Amino acid sequence: MTGMKKKGEVTIYDISRALNISASTVSRGLNNSPQVRKELRKKIMHTAQEMGYQHNKFAANLRQKRTRTLGVIIPRIDSHFMSTVISGMEKVANNSGYQLLISQSEESAALEEANIQALFNSRVDGLLVSLSYETKTKDAFANILRKDIPLVFFDRVFDCGNCVSVVIDNYRAGYEATQHLVDQGCRKIVHVAGSLNRNVYNDRYRGYRQALMDNSMNFDDKMLIITDLGDGSGVSIINHLLNNGTMPDGIFTANDNSAVSLICELKRKGFRVPDDIAMVGFNDDPVSRIVEPNLTTVRYPGRAIGEVAASTMIRILEGTQYEKVNSIILSHEL
């Protein structure tokens, strides 16, 4: 069927035959079990090496009912933030002898569900998820939860009894970002957000609202713009604002892509940034340091989020996570 036949693999049985001992001893020897005397252990390993033996994970997995594999589902991997998260995760996992099975939901709830299913079938020991833009319910996770497969959400999370969330305090970050604009003298601040179904955007939005309120600034619906936050979102947002005649003197936007896009478009339209319109972004994309004028942005610790999510998961799996945590909040900074 594959058109490709495997070469004869060397098994522990071959080794046992070569050394004239039993396969169980070989297995124990290779696993460095104290049940096999040191000398013999060495001989086994040496012979294994010599014969080109390769451990077969499937046989082991089948028997042990675990895979040392973590499933990861993210919207997309090709964003600065996500690839940084994954990088941190991969490193931690690798150091602990785990491997990552990564799949992309492409912001689609259906694909997300298919991926959950596929990873479930692959018998991942645990699942690390950042939700798609579309996802509304946790139905898709029913199988996972039913079988007590540990579930860790990061960044875009669900509030969920039996699982852990790794996030930053988006509410506070949103508050601080808005306050920063107020401190700069802005009196009319627009917020550009993503889907309010996602905690990250909802929390930032709530922080923004609270900051306005605490500064006795009023808010109306026209000051909240919900978009996909894509690279090209700037044009339509600015047009929208111009048409509404509600040009603000400050914009707090929920990621850096859209911030950059907005800045470019504003400049094209003749506005000066930050003199006419001040701007705060979110995510600490490298672009934010390059674009002129430099963009104020909320530092989003992607690598740390990945590392913490992975190490938490591993502690849960190894049974060394004693306290029952529901969410882990990492620090951010402007």
Next chain:
Amino acid sequence: MTGMKKKGEVTIYDISRALNISASTVSRGLNNSPQVRKELRKKIMHTAQEMGYQHNKFAANLRQKRTRTLGVIIPRIDSHFMSTVISGMEKVANNSGYQLLISQSEESAALEEANIQALFNSRVDGLLVSLSYETKTKDAFANILRKDIPLVFFDRVFDCGNCVSVVIDNYRAGYEATQHLVDQGCRKIVHVAGSLNRNVYNDRYRGYRQALMDNSMNFDDKMLIITDLGDGSGVSIINHLLNNGTMPDGIFTANDNSAVSLICELKRKGFRVPDDIAMVGFNDDPVSRIVEPNLTTVRYPGRAIGEVAASTMIRILEGTQYEKVNSIILSHEL
């Protein structure tokens, strides 16, 4: 040992008992084999669904000696280019029912070798690799090659008899980039490169040399600067050039990170870009479109590279790749 016991899994034996048929028929039924009559097939699937059956890939893998898993080794995942490549790969793989096992070499030959070994042990059906900065020999791939595990290199490749390479024509791209600078009136062009052990940098360098030669411009060693191309490389490069008194009027640099870094540093030192010094980058990072002045850059089709690499691998595995190819060259553009 894990502290976590699995719930009793439903197996084909449970189903066979429930339906009073043999496990082999259940297996065939679940695989939609025509050997089982349609009606029964449906009943089997239905019962499986109902009982919450989950296919166990390990048992299947163990028996079939294949995993439908592709190993991927890259220097780092947290760069725009690489994450785009991976994104394309993942999508293609997923569509064909394959999964990706991704690991990072962090530019270290030792870690790369460890990853090869780990993926080998995981019995990946094929291996997709972009080499680390350090790698010098193909020794680490000996096991892979010996067992005829298909090997596809992309971007940073080895010239290797039995495997495929997916690349762009870096030589021509280097030539064109240099020629572009010449056309802009540059008479003294410096090239900033990565390790010349890597084809990508070597080829670009050779293209650069050839372009100089074809324009009767001379070259001396001081005009080639080899660096790690990191985000912070600009400062030291400019200092180096200033100290040498060899300030050029054009720079062709082998990636966009360093280009941006260079531009920033040049501006800080009071040079005007591109009036005093023109610049061409490489990789088509989003930053290249944001930085001012806009950076001329070679469009590097990351997603396409990932897609082509993955689909080629899958064709090889499925035995539908008939022609014997050694390298696939994708097009680029300025």
Next chain:
DNA sequence: TTTAAATCCGCAACCGATTGCAAAAAAATA
């Protein structure tokens, strides 16, 4: 030397799906 305690090792069952082979059942032909 005998007995008790440790240490080492192997037997054989097990994990769960796949598949060659052959028997059984059903359908087609004589």
Next chain:
DNA sequence: TATTTTTTTGCAATCGGTTGCGGATTTAAA
């Protein structure tokens, strides 16, 4: 109805480590 052909189904072996349990061997204690 008997025979051949075709379609369905089941038996049992297989993939390769892992591990509980008991037996064998060695060492220590009596």
